[in-house]
Amino acid sequence: MALNNNRLKRVLMGTGALALAGLLSPAALATDAQEIIRDRCLACHTESSDAANSTFSRISDQRKTPEGWHMTLNRMEHLRDAKISAQEKRELIKYLSDTQGLAPEEAAPFRYLLEQDTNLVESGVDENLMQMCARCHSAARFGLQRRTLDEWQMLVDFHMAQFPGIELHAGSRDRPWYQLAHNETSAQLSEQYPLDTPEWNNWSKAKKVDLKGRWRVTGYVPGKGEFSAWMTAATDDDGRYNLKLEGNYADGAVIEGSGKATVYTGYEWRGTLTIDSVKMRQVMAADKDGQVMAGRMFLAMEDEIGGELRAVKDTGKAQVVAVMPSYLKAGESAELVIVGQNLDGDIDLGDGVRIDEVIARSKDRIVVTATATGTPAVNDVQVGSADSTVALAVFDQVARVDVTPTNAVTRIGGNGGEMEKVRATYRAIGYSAGADGEAGTDDDVRLGYMPASWSIEPVDEVAEHDKDHLYAGEITPAGMFIPGDAGPNPERKMSANNVGRLNVVATVDDGDSKVEGRGSMLVSVPDFVERVLD
Amino acid sequence: MKHLKSLNKKAQLINKAISPEEVEDVVAMQTVVGCTATTDPGWELDPFGGLGSLCQPMESDLYGCADACWWPAQVPDTMNTYPDWNKDVAKANEDWRKLDGIYEDGE
Numbered sequence: 001m002a003l004n005n006n007r008l009k010r011v012l013m014g015t016g017a018l019a020l021a022g023l024l025s026p027a028a029l030a031t032d033a034q035e036i037i038r039d040r041c042l043a044c045h046t047e048s049s050d051a052a053n054s055t056f057s058r059i060s061d062q063r064k065t066p067e068g069w070h071m072t073l074n075r076m077e078h079l080r081d082a083k084i085s086a087q088e089k090r091e092l093i094k095y096l097s098d099t100q101g102l103a104p105e106e107a108a109p110f111r112y113l114l115e116q117d118t119n120l121v122e123s124g125v126d127e128n129l130m131q132m133c134a135r136c137h138s139a140a141r142f143g144l145q146r147r148t149l150d151e152w153q154m155l156v157d158f159h160m161a162q163f164p165g166i167e168l169h170a171g172s173r174d175r176p177w178y179q180l181a182h183n184e185t186s187a188q189l190s191e192q193y194p195l196d197t198p199e200w201n202n203w204s205k206a207k208k209v210d211l212k213g214r215w216r217v218t219g220y221v222p223g224k225g226e227f228s229a230w231m232t233a234a235t236d237d238d239g240r241y242n243l244k245l246e247g248n249y250a251d252g253a254v255i256e257g258s259g260k261a262t263v264y265t266g267y268e269w270r271g272t273l274t275i276d277s278v279k280m281r282q283v284m285a286a287d288k289d290g291q292v293m294a295g296r297m298f299l300a301m302e303d304e305i306g307g308e309l310r311a312v313k314d315t316g317k318a319q320v321v322a323v324m325p326s327y328l329k330a331g332e333s334a335e336l337v338i339v340g341q342n343l344d345g346d347i348d349l350g351d352g353v354r355i356d357e358v359i360a361r362s363k364d365r366i367v368v369t370a371t372a373t374g375t376p377a378v379n380d381v382q383v384g385s386a387d388s389t390v391a392l393a394v395f396d397q398v399a400r401v402d403v404t405p406t407n408a409v410t411r412i413g414g415n416g417g418e419m420e421k422v423r424a425t426y427r428a429i430g431y432s433a434g435a436d437g438e439a440g441t442d443d444d445v446r447l448g449y450m451p452a453s454w455s456i457e458p459v460d461e462v463a464e465h466d467k468d469h470l471y472a473g474e475i476t477p478a479g480m481f482i483p484g485d486a487g488p489n490p491e492r493k494m495s496a497n498n499v500g501r502l503n504v505v506a507t508v509d510d511g512d513s514k515v516e517g518r519g520s521m522l523v524s525v526p527d528f529v530e531r532v533l534d
Numbered sequence: 535m536k537h538l539k540s541l542n543k544k545a546q547l548i549n550k551a552i553s554p555e556e557v558e559d560v561v562a563m564q565t566v567v568g569c570t571a572t573t574d575p576g577w578e579l580d581p582f583g584g585l586g587s588l589c590q591p592m593e594s595d596l597y598g599c600a601d602a603c604w605w606p607a608q609v610p611d612t613m614n615t616y617p618d619w620n621k622d623v624a625k626a627n628e629d630w631r632k633l634d635g636i637y638e639d640g641e
Contacts (some may be wrong), residue, residue, distance in 0.1 A: 074638045080616065089639075118567035130564060135571045136607040162614050163606050170574040170581070383604035409566040409578065417631035462584060487630055496590040525592045526577040527568060527608050528619075528635045534568040534607075 022446075027459035033095030040084045040121035041076075046324045058154070059096075060519060061195055063146040064109060065453040066097040066264040067114060071532045079162075101265035102144060103203035104285060115142035116303035117396065118534050119405035119424060130173050132185045138534050142189065146197065156181045205529025208266030209290025212241060214314040216341045219297055220307030221275075222425035223478055226250045226324050226449075228339040228365060231311060233261060245271055250324050250337060265402070265483060269293055272300065282309060291315070292447045304410075305425055318342040318386035326448035327393045327430065328353065329511070333371040336392070340364060345384020349392050353379060376432065378445060393447045395432040398510040399439035401452070401517030402429045408481075409522045410473065412498050415485035416417075419526040425477035428452035428506035428517055452506035452517075454479045459501040459520065466493065473502060483523045499523050560622050570605045577605040593627040596620075 037056055038047065046057045047524045056062075063070070070093050076082040084092070118138070125139040147155070159166055160178050162396035167177045186313050195273060215231045229247020236242050241261040249255055259273030261282065267290075271282035281303070284295030291313045300304025320340040330336055333356060338347065341364050347355055352374015360367040366383065372394045381390040383409060404427050413421035430450040454475045458464035471492060473483040484498030492498075507514050547599065559624045565571050569578040580587035589595040596609070610616035616636055 070639075078638070086639075113567070119563050121566055130571075134564075135569075136605065138567045163611060164613075165604055165606075165611075169572045169604070171572070204639065407566050409569055415631070418634035462586065466585075488593055488627060494590055495594075496585075497592055499585055499588075499590070500619070501585065522569070522578060524569065526633075526635065528610055528633065529606070529608055530635055530637050531607070532638065534624070 009091040015141070016446065029091065029095055030099070033091055036088045036092055038082070040082060040088065044080065044082075048355060058151075060100070061151045063100040063102060063195060063200065064533070065102055065114060065144050065533075066093050066268060066270065067318070067532045068144055069093045069096045074532065081154045094262070096351065096437060097203075097264045097268070098266070101200075101268070102146065103197070103199035104267055104288065105199045105203075106146065106197065106200045107144060107268075107285065110140035110143045111285065111295070113138055113144065113533050117296055117306070119304065119408040121407050126188075126275060128185065128188065132177070132181055135169070135171060137531075141533055144533070145195065146193050146195050146200070147190065148195045149186060149194070152186040152189045152193075153182055156186055158325045203266070206266070206288070209286070209288075210235075211263055211269065211286055211290055211293070215293070215311035216314060216319070216321050217245065217247070217309065218339055219309040220427075221249075221255070221297070221505060222305050222307060222480065223256070224249055224253070227255045228322065228324075228337070229255055230364070236260075238318065241271075243271055245273060245275065266523060269295070280306075284309060284311065302420075312341070314341050318340065318344060318384060319384050320381050320388035320390045323381045323390050324391055324452075326391065327395055327450075328370060328372045330372045330374070330376055330394055330396045333369055335359070335367060337370050338366040338368070338383065338390075340366075340383065340386060340388075343383045343386055345386075346382075348375065348380075350379025350381075350394075352377065353394060361496055364497075376445075393432070393445055395447055397513075398450070398508055398515045399433035400431040400444060401450070401506055401508050401515045401518035402431070403427075403504055403517045404429060405505045406519050407503075407522075408519065409524050410481055410483040411524050411526050412472075412486045414481050415487050417486045419486060419528070421483050421486075422527070423483065424481045424521070426454060426475070426481065426504055426506065426519065428479075428508055430508055430510075430515070451506045452479065452508045453477065455505045455507070456481070456502045456521070457505060459503050463501045466496075466500070467522070468502055471498045472500025472502060473498070479506070481521060486526065498527055570608055572605060575604075576609045591627070593630045596626040596633075 006397045006516045034054060045059060048055050049091065073089055077084065122139050125134055166172060175458045191468045193379040212233045212235050217229045217231045220226050227247055227249045229245050231243060231245045233241040233243055243259045243261055245257045247255050255275060257273045257275030259271055260395060261269055261271035263269055267286040269282065269284040269286060272282050279300040280297055281300050282295065282297045293311040295309055296306050297309040312319060320338060322339040330348065343363050343366065347366060347368065349355065349370055352372060354373050356371055358368050358370045374394065376396050377393045377394050379394060380388055381392050382388055408424045410424045411422035413419040428450050430447040431444040432447060434445050436443055454477065456469050456475050458469045471484055471489060473481055475481045481504060488495035489498055500523045504521050505521045506517045565579055573579060573581040575589055606615065610619040612619050623632045626633065
């Protein structure tokens, strides 16, 4: 499968600000950054100083993520015509997100947006904020910001001035939208997302752990599969990390790449690597001890195409970090790859799992064939005295299959036009029924990602009548959905576009039976506005 | 609300709603991140969670909507933010291939 889509412009336009920002010493960075603000921003913003520090109007009373600051600076350039060089912009993003960023706990509920993992329906959004705010863009866009009441109000005023139609939409015209937004919604936001929080107070004072070193990395690349690798992060002169990544996909094929990373706010890892000659980005959050990072890696040119990514620091300790696959059917044999570091000693996959052969073994990767002789159970994977939280699920039956993403949007494109198709990749997750023997209940046991065959079907009679499944696109055997061509289609009623509402169906073979799972897919028209954060 | 499917359920409810007020009551619906839930008209979905009440094909009445910045996070609003977005594309239904996206400095 071709991993590259031609959405080149996004990359060509990019200055690579987030992964490429250099870090001078913090003190030098602070003076430099404040000088940049004085030079570049004070034509419109103002500075007030007291003995201790300087504050800048509209800038000092808000906190946001590196991407959030990036977006604001882009608007200052595009709409306000601020002049700022690419290098100055990187330094400002770094400085602002270090000194006015989000604490790990504050960003945690919304990491999907930072990870560009947007094929999902946001959950738990307050109904009022949903109606007033999360109608045009995600709720995470503001959930990832902290402001004073004044600053929330000025944000509302900016919206009103920039998008006057905001009062006329359904959901606005039934109420005095602006008054409500300015008075009540802003107050609600300043309570829910205030500038000063104990979390930020603690985090901004906490000692940050240097993330240089050797990391045991596991992840997934669509079309290639699961992989395990070593990634070394070495400090460069400019304070960034030079990255080298080397390892294997589950089938043994080599994965290799190198690149750069910058860490923001002490824990926000942003990497850009060229892996197997494709440019990819990493967005991860480090835990407080700087021992584990988790997030996502995706194509720089097509951020919908990616997979989860996890990195565990090599501290010299023995540790099991993954087993691939994470399940074994009772009564059957299979090849399993145990991934870890500094592994020594006996391999133990639990009672009722017999190791037939060790096919390959090193300190960080062990390949075995094993047979499940016992009954269904969730077993610890152990190697000598290594730390392990990794489990192997022995199961008798796949009772349920979930399709991920459960909800997705793809977009028509191509056909000679400027807009590229927006694709989506799918995976199937198998579950056994658990103790109650009933699928779809809380005690279902997650077995892990399973190979599946893929198909699409219309979502209902209307979609079937409009032949959405014939026009809107197709899915490859590897589970990549490719939407239809852009443009009016004379074959369709009213020359409709090749849009459609589909189910994506995964069929998993489990012995003699087949188990199906479904996800909803909306094939839609292009999104002409690509912002740093949806 | 978790699944698009439930949007469709809601759609049936809306179909049964008789008065405009009742429709106003249920239009605030959630959709996949990146789509707009402004649905009167909608860009990705209509108020019933379907496609039948969208302006289709979208090229036919695109500018009526872009000028009014109806979906500023999906379609460049040519009133205030991106006045030049469509300056070389007089008729979207004929020259839609020339419509390009707004790509900001974004890495």
